[in-house]
Amino acid sequence: MPDSTVGTEREPWQELGLALRRVADIAFATGFVALVTVAAPAALGGGALAQGAPKAGPGQKAGAAQKPAERLLVEAAELVYDNDRNTVTARGNAELHYGARTLQADRVTYDRNASRVFAEGNVRLTEATGAVLTGEKMELTDDFRSGFIDALRVQQTVELNGQPVRTRFSAPRAERIEGDTTSFEYGTYTACEPCKNNPETPPLWQIRATKIVHNNETHTVSFEESTLEIAGIPVAYLPYFETADPTVKRKTGFLTPRFLTSTALGSGIATPFFVNLAPNYDLTLSPAFLSNQGVLGQAEFRHRLETGSYNLRVSGIFQTTPSAFLPGPLGAGDRDFRGAIESKGQFYINDRWRTGWDVVGVTDKWFLDNYRIRNQSITTDYFREAVSTAYLIGQGDRSWFEARGYYFKGLSSFDWQKEQPFVAPVIDYDKRINGPAPLGGEVRFEANITSLTRQATDFQAVQSPTGYLLQPTINGRTYNLYETCTVFERGRCVVRGLAGTNTRASAQLSWRRSFIDDAGQVFTPFAYLRTDAFFVDPRNSGYQNALVQNIARQDADFSGRVLPAVGIDYRYPFVSNFGPLGVHTIEPIAQVIARPSETRIGRLPNEDAQSLIFDDTSLFEWDKFSGYDRVEGGVRTNLGAQYSVVTPAGWYANAMFGESIQIAGVNSFRRGDIANVGLDSGLENRRSDFVGRVQVSPNQNITFITRGRFDQADLGVNRVETGVIARLSPFAPIDLSAFYSYYKAQPALGFANRREGLTASATYHVTPNWFVTGSALIDMSHYLDVRDNFKTAYASYLANPVGDAPVYSNPGRFYLSGMSIGGGYQDECTTVSVNYIVSPTAAALGTSERNRTVLLRLELKTLGEADFRQNLGTAVTADGISTVR
Structure with a gap:
């Protein structure tokens, strides 16, 4: 056996002598660096030590011979040296450590002639990465890098979304090549735990393939002639596909496709392709091929820097069938090109200051919804809008500074963009210090500067304090109808936002201090000084001259106010x-x-x-x-x-x-x-x-x-909110919440009827893995709005009797405005859920409609996730689409 420390050939077994053969610490592998310690029975006495550096064996890279730091440590109950066959055998809980790899087996034999290691019985090979290979038999090169394995099972723990996940490969026969690649013949792959009671039961899901090749150098896993099995039942077949192994978080390649279908779009598929340009920036291209509209292009660029990160997403399409959508102003049916641009970023200037932005720009208000483009910056409640903002924030130990700008884009059919304000800047500053002697206590300074501009006044008609303007008689019944605003008049119209440019600067200086006497009474005197300066230009925008002409009495140009205050708070x-x-x-x-x-x-x-x-x-x-x-x-x-x-x-x-x-x-x-x-x-x-x-x-x-x-x-109820939040475990595996709300009519504010509703949600864990969930939003005063809308519509029909007269349809006291019900299964490797969702949408004419959707979501951990969303019925004017889906 060559020993680079001496430079000559020698037999370490012969040098140690027959007297030490019973307890020999041996280096028995040509091509091994041998540091051998043998755990012998106590009656056999001591041990011996031999060291050496390996030479490059037949199956070993030449560079491996230049690593004298890699040594072999052997531990076993017994070592047997066979001079005739030129082999060395370690028996009884044999454990071999070579570099970062560890080989464990009942019996390990090293064949010096072939430079091969044969391990039998409960064989376990642990890699430097933590991956564990187990099998019945292993035939390896003397550095454990290459060889054949029978009944191979590989287990590796990886981190996915912050949670540890164990992946498993198995095959009756596998080949290990240069320590970097493992080829599984007729192998399987899964991330599911085996059944504890019956390990032979197929896992919840697995991929079975004729050949699986796992390359640790390129971190890829390829599958040939593969089949996806759910509970042992084949459900999908692919002749070939390749994916990154679970240790990889970023790798160029295709992502999970997304399927789209609707009357307006037709059937289609989006095929995202991820490009890992560098460790800190990447590009995702997501073309969607739609049968009715052509190709929807989408691209997202993400970039992480030392001080922050940002992303840019663009999407657009030249529609082949614009007529599938309603024409303006209820839809974008008159547009050939439609698109959007979105960007979000945040950067840390230092440990106290940060800046960033979150902006959305669209060609039309229906684009993102029509083409099912998801954006977390868009509110999806009853009224949809996109809020774009940019900011600068500073935070000290007892101070706060924030400067922002806002642009609001209304996405509901009845929104008029000219009524939406552009707000910039909005500056807030808050500073607290200890009060000077002898005042003590706390001194606080607050300041705010806000400037906004809008083109048209945002107004709303309210009930006249002296009665009703219209009282038509319909079928012998007199209806009281609310007036509309044609000219602004206080008490009949409210202005939600005034056209023009309005700027205000405010500042407040305050002081407070608490005193506690011997009886436990708490006295907190306080004082503050508030100042405001207004720069107002209430312009008649040209869109609503008649409506806003009476607002001319409002103060224009510069106005100011000063308000000092003193007070005391007493508690006992x-x-x-x-x-x-x-x-x-x-x-x-x-x-x-x-x-x-x-x-x-x-x-x-x-x-x-x-x-x-x-x-x-x-x-x-x-x-x-x-x-x-x-x-x-x-x-x-x-x-x-x-x-x-x-x-x-x-x-x-x-x-x-x-x-x-x-x-x-x-x-x-x-x-x-x-x-x-x-x-x-x-x-x-x-x-x-x-x-x-x-x-x-x-x-x-x-x-x-x-x-x-x-x-x-009289203690009559004007406003009440009552509810319960409960997590009943361990008595029952149920999480629930339920709230009832009642608000009395506020006609002066535009709420002519009471508002009353009930919302509830619950999740029942049938088992630790199976669950059902549901939620409901019940509008208990919706019928009042329907009644009033009917009255107004009928009055308009009487004034201009064209077409059929409107028909009143009472939705009932309990109107299901929104709900969801579903269930699913979740474990360490799989998440599947099905939900039926009914959500309120704002229709073009301002009426309340409901959107019904079925959502199916499937996630196979380490492989990817997919979801399928199908709308069952949407009002024709709710989303600018000209036909019911």
């Missing part, structure tokens, strides 16, 4: 510990704020303070308006109390009740602005409605919560 918690009955706390709360009256109410635009909701969460806010365009004025007191209990067993309950009272000055909520904000809010009277909340949690898995607003005079 009473705490009692009743041992096993828990800790009970009763806390009266009183707050008084003194400030001048709000000025120029209704003479300034209101863009960001329209979502006024008076409830328990806003009762003790210094300013109950949601944005900067409005500011609460006058002297006001907020009164309330809350009770809570926490028991050692985990029971928790909390209740709060209170009201707000205007003491002096002008009530900001009594005078509506051009959007009527403040009216019908529960705060418009001197004494507000009562607000309250009750929350009960018997344990950490179940929570009941109810909050509401109740009339000050």
Whole structure:
């Protein structure tokens, strides 16, 4: 055996002598670096050590001979040297370590003449990558890199989406080539765990092929004459395909195809092709071949840099059948080319500053929906819109800066883009510091600058406070109809957004400090100074001159306001510990704020303070308006109390009740602005409605919560939300939530009827793998809107009796606005789910329609995923398509 450390031929077994043959640490492999330790029986005594560097064997790369650091460590119960056959055998839990590879077997024999290693019985070869090869017999070269294996099984653990997944290859016979490639004859591949009770049962899915070649150097797996089996049943056949092995996260090649079908598009298939241009950037080309419209081109470029990442996606098509879509303004049937461009990025300037963007541009509002192009930046609720934004954000230990710009693209059929604003910039700054001596406490500075521009005023007609304009008699019955806005008049129209350019700069400096006396009373005095400057140009856009002519009374050019305030917050918690009955706390709360009256109410635009909701969460806010365009004025007191209990067993309950009272000055909520904000809010009277909340949690898995607003005079319900969130495990494998909401009519705000609904969702885990799930959205006041739409439509028919008269169809009290129901199976290797979805869509005429879809999703981990979506029926005007699908 050659020994490069000496440079001469020698037999280490002969040098050690017969006296040490019983316990020999031997280097028995020509081409092995031998560092051998033999675990011999205690009665046999010590051991011996031999070292050497290998020469290149017949099946070994020449470069391998230049690795003197790779040594062989052999451990076995017994070593047998056969001089006649020139072999060395390790028997009894033999374990051989060569470099990063480990070979384990009941018996290992090394044939010096052939430079081959023969392993038998429970053979296990562990690679440097962690992959484990097991078999009944292995015939390998002396460096374990090449050879043949009987009854081979390969198991490897990889990370997929942050979760460990074990993959398995198996074959009755396999060949290992140069340590880089394994060829499986009549092999199988799966990522499923074998059945514990019956390992011979076929896995949930597997690929069976005449030949499987796994190349560890190129990280590819090729399958010849392959069949996909589900529960042992063949379901798909491919003569040949190649995929990246599970260790690869990025590799050039085809991705899972996506199938499309609709009346307008025809049948088609999208074939994504991924190009791994570099470790930090790639390109995905996804042409979709559609039988009715031609080729839809899609491409996405992604680039990751040291400080951030961005992506760019473009899509477009020259339609061969534009007439499949409705003509404008209800569709894009008059367009030959349609497309979109989308981009998203974020970059970190340093550890405190970051910048980025998320933009969407489309040729028409129906394109993304018509061609089933998915975008997470698009809201898919009742009203669809795409929001484009760019931003700069800075964050300190006690400060925050954010500058943004927004562009809103309405995607519903009835949206008028000229009413959508372009908002830039929106700048917010918030800084908190410790108050200077002797004030102490906390000083906070807040600032906001907002500028927006729109071409046309966004308006809405509301019920006249003196009655109804139209009272037609139809079939002997008199209907009260709401008027429409032809000329702006306060009380009959509200302005959601004003045409022109509006810019506002606001700043607020505040201070607060809490004092606790010996009795436990908490006094928190506070003060703030609020200033606002408005630069307003309420232009008559030319589109709505008649409508907006009366808004000319609104302040134009420069306006300003200054509002100082002082106040105090008082709380006196009473705490009692009743041992096993828990800790009970009763806390009266009183707050008084003194400030001048709000000025120029209704003479300034209101863009960001329209979502006024008076409830328990806003009762003790210094300013109950949601944005900067409005500011609460006058002297006001907020009164309330809350009770809570926490028991050692985990029971928790909390209740709060209170009201707000205007003491002096002008009530900001009594005078509506051009959007009527403040009216019908529960705060418009001197004494507000009562607000309250009750929350009960018997344990950490179940929570009941109810909050509401109740009339000050008779405690009538004006607003209520109540529901439960529960995870019933381990008592029952059910997760559920259910909420009921009721909002009284707010005619001054454009809600002529009450709004009432119920939403619920639940998931039942039948077994740890099987589940069923469902959700429902029930509109309990939809019939009121249908009734009013019918009245308006009938009045229009009476004014111009062309065609058939509209027919009233009552949808019933419980209208299923949206729902989903489905189920599926999920385990370590497979996810399959089927869902039937009914979702609300905004039709072209503003009526409520429902879109019915069946969605099938299948994921075979490490291979890919696919989904199939089929629309069962859509209103003809809901998506700009001229025929029902």
